[in-house]
Amino acid sequence: MTTSEPADMATAAQSVIVTSAHEDPDPGLAPDKVGKERSRSQFADMWRRYRRNKLAMVGLVVVTALVVIAIIQPLISPYDPYDQNLINTLAPPGGDHLMGTDSLGRDLYSELLYGLRLALIVGIATMLGSLIVGVALGAIAGYRGRFWDGLIMRITDIFLAFPYLIGALLIVRTFGTGVTQVIIALVVLGWSTGARLMRGQMLALREAEYVEAARSIGASDWRIVVRHILPNAIQPVFIYSFTSIGVAVVAMASLAYLGVGVPPDTPEWGRLINQGIEQVQVAGKDYLWIYPSAAICLTTLAFAFMADGLRDSLDPKLR
Amino acid sequence: MGKFVIRRLAQAIMVVIAATILLFIGLFVLGDPFASSGDKTIPPATQEILRAKFGMDQSVPMQYLHYLGNLFTGDLGVDFDQRRPVADMLGAALPATARLALIAIILDILIGIIAGIIAAVWRYSFWDVLVTIVTTLAIGVPTFVIGIWLRQTVSGFWFFPQVPRSFTQVAPWYTEVLLPAITLAIIDAAFIARLMRGSMLEVLRMDYIRTARAKGLSERTVIMKHAFRNSVIPVVTYIGIGLGTLLGGAIITETLFQYNGVGFLLYRSILQNNNPVIMAIVTFGVLVYVFLSMLVDILYAYLDPRIRLS
Numbered sequence: 001m002t003t004s005e006p007a008d009m010a011t012a013a014q015s016v017i018v019t020s021a022h023e024d025p026d027p028g029l030a031p032d033k034v035g036k037e038r039s040r041s042q043f044a045d046m047w048r049r050y051r052r053n054k055l056a057m058v059g060l061v062v063v064t065a066l067v068v069i070a071i072i073q074p075l076i077s078p079y080d081p082y083d084q085n086l087i088n089t090l091a092p093p094g095g096d097h098l099m100g101t102d103s104l105g106r107d108l109y110s111e112l113l114y115g116l117r118l119a120l121i122v123g124i125a126t127m128l129g130s131l132i133v134g135v136a137l138g139a140i141a142g143y144r145g146r147f148w149d150g151l152i153m154r155i156t157d158i159f160l161a162f163p164y165l166i167g168a169l170l171i172v173r174t175f176g177t178g179v180t181q182v183i184i185a186l187v188v189l190g191w192s193t194g195a196r197l198m199r200g201q202m203l204a205l206r207e208a209e210y211v212e213a214a215r216s217i218g219a220s221d222w223r224i225v226v227r228h229i230l231p232n233a234i235q236p237v238f239i240y241s242f243t244s245i246g247v248a249v250v251a252m253a254s255l256a257y258l259g260v261g262v263p264p265d266t267p268e269w270g271r272l273i274n275q276g277i278e279q280v281q282v283a284g285k286d287y288l289w290i291y292p293s294a295a296i297c298l299t300t301l302a303f304a305f306m307a308d309g310l311r312d313s314l315d316p317k318l319r
Numbered sequence: 320m321g322k323f324v325i326r327r328l329a330q331a332i333m334v335v336i337a338a339t340i341l342l343f344i345g346l347f348v349l350g351d352p353f354a355s356s357g358d359k360t361i362p363p364a365t366q367e368i369l370r371a372k373f374g375m376d377q378s379v380p381m382q383y384l385h386y387l388g389n390l391f392t393g394d395l396g397v398d399f400d401q402r403r404p405v406a407d408m409l410g411a412a413l414p415a416t417a418r419l420a421l422i423a424i425i426l427d428i429l430i431g432i433i434a435g436i437i438a439a440v441w442r443y444s445f446w447d448v449l450v451t452i453v454t455t456l457a458i459g460v461p462t463f464v465i466g467i468w469l470r471q472t473v474s475g476f477w478f479f480p481q482v483p484r485s486f487t488q489v490a491p492w493y494t495e496v497l498l499p500a501i502t503l504a505i506i507d508a509a510f511i512a513r514l515m516r517g518s519m520l521e522v523l524r525m526d527y528i529r530t531a532r533a534k535g536l537s538e539r540t541v542i543m544k545h546a547f548r549n550s551v552i553p554v555v556t557y558i559g560i561g562l563g564t565l566l567g568g569a570i571i572t573e574t575l576f577q578y579n580g581v582g583f584l585l586y587r588s589i590l591q592n593n594n595p596v597i598m599a600i601v602t603f604g605v606l607v608y609v610f611l612s613m614l615v616d617i618l619y620a621y622l623d624p625r626i627r628l629s
Contacts, residue, residue: 055455157330158337161605163567166585170342170597173589174349250461254571257463258586273467280471289471293464304459 049313056309062302070117079107081114081267090285099291102272103279108288111267112295118268119249119299122183126248129187131241134194135234141195142202143225153199156192164189165251172260182261186248194237194244201233208232239310246303253296269296323620331613336387338605339598343383346594347375373399390602396595398588405599408584416580419496419503419573420565424558426504427511432554434508435515439523439550440542450512457509466502466575474498474576482576499576503569507561511554518550525549556615563611567604 050056069076078098085105093100099108141152171185205211206229214224255261256270264271269292276288353366361369370376373396374385389396395405438450457465475481479498480490522528523546531541568582577583581600588596 154330154333154337157334158341161334161338161609163564163570163601163604163608166568166570166601166604169570169589170345170601173592174345246459250463253461254463258571258574259590270463277467277471286471289467293467296464297460300461301456301459304455308455 046310046313050309053309053312055305056312059302059305059307059309062298063306066116066299066302067120069113070120073113073117077110077113079110081106081110082265083107090279090288092285093287100285100287102275102288106267108272108291111272112269112291114267115269115272115292116295116299118179118262118266119252119296122179122186122252123245123249123303125183126186126190127241127245129183130190130194130244131238133187133191134241135198135230135237137191138195138198138237139202139225139230139233142199143206143221143229145203149199152195156195159189159192162189164247165254168251169255169258169260172255177261177263179262182252182255186251190244190248194241197237197240198233201236202229205229205233235314239307239314242310243304243307246300246307249299249303250296269293320621324617327613327616327620331609334609335602335606338609339387339602340383342598342601342605343386344379346598347382348379386598395599398596399593400591405595408596409581409599409603412579412581412584415492415496415578416566416568416573416582418492419499419569419578419580420562422496422500423503423507423565424562426500427507427561428558430504431508431511432515432551434512435554436519436542436547438512438516439519442520447516450516454509454512457505458513462502462506463571463575465505466499466572469498469502470575484577495576495578499569499572499578502572502575503565511557514554514557515550518553519546522546522550556618559611559615560608563607566607568600 050060083106085101087105088097088101089103089105091097091101091105093108097107097109099112102108102111137152137156141149167189168182168185171188172181175181175184208229211224211228214228219228252261253268253270253273256266256268257274258270259274262268262271272292273289273296276285276290276292279285279288353361353369367376374382377385386396393406395409397403398405398408434450434454438447441447470482473479478494480494482498484490528541528546531545532538536545566581568580568585570582570586572578573580573582574586581603585597585600587593588600
C-alpha cells in the first residue's frame with residue numbers, strides 16, 4: 001500500500017494540472033506553455049494585462065486610427081485646408097463639404113484633418129523631447145549624486161514652480177509663433193516631472209546587485225547607466241511621458257485659442273474653436289466649434305484611456 | 320525639525336529668486352517690450368525716452384535688484400499701458416480670483432468627497448460604476464473644452480450671465496462666478512473622488528475598522544468617524560496644492576468667461592506686452608505655489624520623521 005501511494009499522488013497531481021488546463025481560459029497558464037511563460041518577456045506580460053482592459057483597448061484602437069489618419073492626411077483630405085473660397089463661406093454641413101465651411105470658405109473637415117496632424121506632431125514631439133531631456137538629466141542627477149543631484153534637482157524645482165500654461169504662453173510670446181516654438185515651450189515646461197521620476201528610479205537601482213556586478217567587472221559608467229540601469233528604470237518614466245501627449249495636445253489648443261502659438265490662419269483646433277465661437281454670435285453656426293472641440297475630446301480621451309491602461313498593465317497593484 | 324524647516328525655507332527662497340531672474344530675463348532682456356507694443360510700433364526716439372522713464376537704460380542686474388528691492392516694499396511699478404500702479408491692478412483682480420478659487424474648491428470638496436465615499440462604501444455597485452465612468456470622462460475631457468461647452472450652451476440662460484458680456488450688462492458676482500467655478504471644479508472633483516475612493520478602500524481594510532465594527536458601532540459611525548478621518552489626508556494635500564494653482568489665476572477659464580480675475584488680467588497683459596503686470600502676476604503665482612508646496616513638505620516631515628532625517 002505504502003509503495004503505491006506516491007504513484008497515485010503523481011497521477012492525481014497530473015490530472016489536476018490537466019483539468020485546470022481545460023478550465024483555465026487563459027492559454028498563458030496551460031502546462032504545455034509553462035516553460036514559455038517563464039521565458040516570457042516583461043513586454044509580453046504587460047501586453048497580456050493590457051489586453052484585458054477594454055477601455056484601454058478602445059483607446060489603443062482609436063489612437064492607432066488617429067495616427068494612421070494623421071499620416072495619410074494629405075491623401076484623404078478632400079480640399080486644401082488653407083484654400084479659401086470667399087463665395088462659399090459658412091456653408092452648412094453636407095453636400096460637397098462634409099462638415100461645412102468656415103468664415104473664409106475653407107472646408108472644415110479638411111481643416112480638422114490637418115489639425116489632427118498638427119496636434120499629434122506637437123503631442124508626440126513634446127513627449128519625446130521631454131522624455132529625452134528628463135531622462136538624461138534625471139539619470140545624471142540620480143547616478144552622480146552629490147553636487148550634480150543638488151544642482152539638477154534645484155533646477156527642476158524652479159521649472160516646476162512655473163505654471164505650465166502661463167510659462168508656455170510667455171515662452172511662445174518671447175520667441176515668436178510657430179509649431180516648433182510651441183514644442184520647445186512645452187518641452188521646457190514639461191521635462192521636470194520626468195527628470196524627478198528618473199532620478200528616483202536611478203537612486204533605487206544604483207545600489208542593485210547587478211549594477212554592482214557590472215561595476216566589479218570594470219564596466220564604464222556610461223555602459224552601466226545605458227545598458228544596465230536604463231532598461232530597468234525607464235518604464236514608469238515612459239508611462240508618465242505618455243500621459244503628457246494628451247496634456248501637450250490640450251496645451252497647444254489652449255494657446256492657439258488664446259491667439260498665441262500658431263499663425264492666425266493655421267487650421268489648428270484651438271484656433272478653429274475660437275473662430276467658430278466668433279461666428280456663432282453672428283450667424284448661429286454651432287457646428288463650427290462643436291466639431292473641433294469634439295476632435296480634441298476624442299484625441300485626449302483616447303490617449304487618456306491608453307495611458308491608464310499602460311499604467312495599470314505595468315503595475316497591477318496601482319489599480 | 321527646526322533644521323529641516325530652515326533648509327526647506329532656504330530652498331524655497333532660492334527657487335523664488337531663480338524663477339524671478341528667469342522671468343526677468345525672459346521679459347526684459349530677450350523680449351523688447353517697446354520694439355513693437357501690441358498693434359502699435361513706436362519710433363526709436365520715443366523708445367529711448369520710454370526706456371529711460373521705466374529705468375530700463377540701466378544694466379540688467381541693477382534693474383533686477385531694483386525690482387527685487389521694490390518688491391519687498393510692495394511697490395510693483397506702474398503698467399506700460401496706462402501708468403496705473405500694478406499693485407492696485409493686482410489688488411482689484413485678486414478678490415475675484417480668490418472667490419472663484421474658493422467656490423471651485425468648495426464644489427470640489429462637496430462633490431469629490433461625497434462621490435468618493437459612496438463609491439468606496441458601496442464598491443462595485445451601480446453608483447461606484449457611475450462614479451468611475453464619470454470621473455474617467457471628466458479627467459479625459461480637457462477643462463478648456465468643458466468651459467467652451469458650458470459657455471456656448473448655458474451662458475445667458477437661467478441666471479447665468481451672457482458671455483461675451485455687453486458693456487451695459489450688470490451681473491452680481493455670485494452669478495458671474497458660477498460657470499467658471501463649475502468649469503474648474505469638474506476635473507478636480509473627479510481627481511478628488513478617485514483619490515478619496517482609493518484611500519477609503521485602503522482604510523476600510525484596516526484592522527481598526529474591523530475592531531470598530533466588532534464592538535458594535537453603527538456602520539454610519541464607522542464610516543464617518545473612523546474611516547473618513549483617516550482616509551481624507553491625501554485629499555487635503557491635493558486640495559492645498561490645487562488651491563495654490565487656482566489662486567495664481569486660471570488663465571484659460573477666466574479668459575473664456577471674461578471673468579475679471581488675475582488670469583484674465585494676465586491674458587490681456589500678455590497680449591499688450593505689459594511686462595510689469597506679467598512680472599507681478601507670474602511672480603505672485605510662483606510665490607503661492609512655492610509657499611504651499613513648502614507647507615505640504617513641512618507637514619509631511621512633521622507627520623513622518625523618516626523624511627526630515629534623510
